[in-house]
Amino acid sequence: MSFDFSDHVPFAEQVRIAAQADVLVGMHGAGLTHTLWTPPWAALVELFHCGDFRCYRNLAALSGHFYVTGDPDSVIKRRVPAARFLEKPELWTARAQASHMNYNYELDVDVVHGLVQATLPHVRSHLLSPHRRHAGRQQRHVEL
DSSP, rough: OOOOOOOTHHHHHHHHHHHSSSSSESSSSGGGGGGGSTTTTOOOEESSOTTTTTHHHHHHHHHTTTTOOHHHHHHHEEEEHHHHHHHHHHHGOHHHHHOGGGGGEEEEEHHHHHHHHHHHHHHSSSSTTTTTOTTTOOOOOOOO
16 A cells, blocks of 8 residues: 655544554655554665664664665665756755755665565564464464
């Protein structure tokens, strides 16, 4: 399922959606704080950490969630500047060029898929997960 946590979605609805997520995937930014509302077995995939991987890694750890991020050079490729700079080239200053927020990016789908796949053993093995798998062991039922 894909969802955009934009400002036109009421906060309560954002929390409700996050509370149903097994894996939260996103770029570095405030939207990743929705990991606070995800279930205990959830995992967080930060696609681009801007050199500050500790921020959301620590938030995930404090929330008891599994965290994974990839090498920024393998996950995304920086592309052309954001449209506002193409429309007004005079805004494309050295300062604007230095900020990662002023570019468009292209994701490597195979790498993103691999990052999400890396979270699945955690999601499936967590004691509270509805997806819990018991690695080849049969459940034994004991009657008292």
